[in-house]
Amino acid sequence: MANLYVGIMSGTSLDGIDVALVELSAPQQAKLIDACCIPFPEPVYADLLALCSPGADEIRRAGMAGQNWARLAAAGVQQLLERNALLPTDIMAIGSHGQTIRHHPELGFSSQIGAPALLAELTSISVIADFRSRDLAAGGEGAPLVPAFHEWLLRSPDEARTLVNIGGFANLTILDPEQPVVGFDSGPGNVLMDYWIQLHGSKPYDAGGNWARSGEVSAELLDLMQSDPYFRRQGPKSTGREYFHPAWLRHKLDNLTAVLPPQDIQATLLELTAQTISQAVARSAATTKSVFICGGGARNQFLLERLESLLDPLPLATTTQLGVDPDWMEAIAFAWLAWRCLERQPGNQPEVTGACGARILGAHYPA
């Protein structure tokens, strides 16, 4: 039987659980066989979002939400098994990221819920989970982890290239044949744009960036937001909803001299994402020859146009050009991380996370 793994990722956007069936083989092959996304039912979404900031009775709520997450993830695995006429015994392991509810590398922890033991019980497949804590224990940020996978799969012997994942947050992987890999979170991706449109319309996100396109960028708001020290910090660095949250935006808006129409704020939030990514490329990827986008942000046409213009003359494309579907990159990466764990191979990239060495990542829950 082929080396089949399942990778499961639900990211900071809280849009649902991505489940990917992947065939992995050495030295550099990760073939996506099938994938599905299980959207969060509204109450599950509300519970998970609430757990991303401090509140009462958190331990019980996290325990319950983790089990709900595992049941949805198991339904996704079941869907892929049925569609591909596979049995649980055909799958080597599931790599399950879980849902980040708190990320505090400065305090030495990052918390992902997702009841991995229950997931193993429901699927009858071995589950590898808790990928971030060993890197944190070794002094790393515990994130981003996907650059190690990008390096394994997409490093070119002759061309320097940069990959940018634009999910809730944005992270870069800079691959240069002459240099060690560089990777870090540049800052918010879609998270603040999603928050703003959800507050002002009944839409989960700004499809194609069309609402942002209808507004005007406020130079004053953009400067205020860009003055945040996170953007000037050197890597290793990672961030999340604990730092770039609605109150962060509200604080900036309260310091403006004028009241802005909501579409101008959306336009400025999109510009913040585009500029902080392009500045990160300019600062850290001087030799790069091309930039490839993945994550849901690859569907935001206006964001891509702004990035193309800011990065000019560097060519911009999605990772489709490299043979990886931009929607499933992270889920495929967690299938790879499960494989690395079973093979007793390191999953982190110390240059990226700042850990004191390479470490085998993940905790194993046998079938």
Ligand SMILES: Nc1ncnc2c1ncn2[C@@H]1O[C@H](COP(=O)(O)OP(=O)(O)OP(=O)(O)O)[C@@H](O)[C@H]1O
């Ligand atoms: N058609 C579209 N137009 C604009 N934006 C879109 C579109 N489709 C998806 N998105 C954006 O992509 C986001 C989801 O992206 P993705 O699934 O990569 O994030 P994630 O994996 O949850 O986050 P992270 O990578 O930070 O963990 C949505 O919340 C939305 O903002």
Ligand SMILES: CC(=O)N[C@H]1[C@@H]2OC[C@@H](O2)[C@@H](O)[C@@H]1O[C@H](C)C(=O)O
């Ligand atoms: C703590 C956490 O869940 N971080 C996510 C988030 O989403 C994007 C960015 O911030 C990245 O650091 C990370 O996810 C991907 C999968 C990573 O570790 O590479």
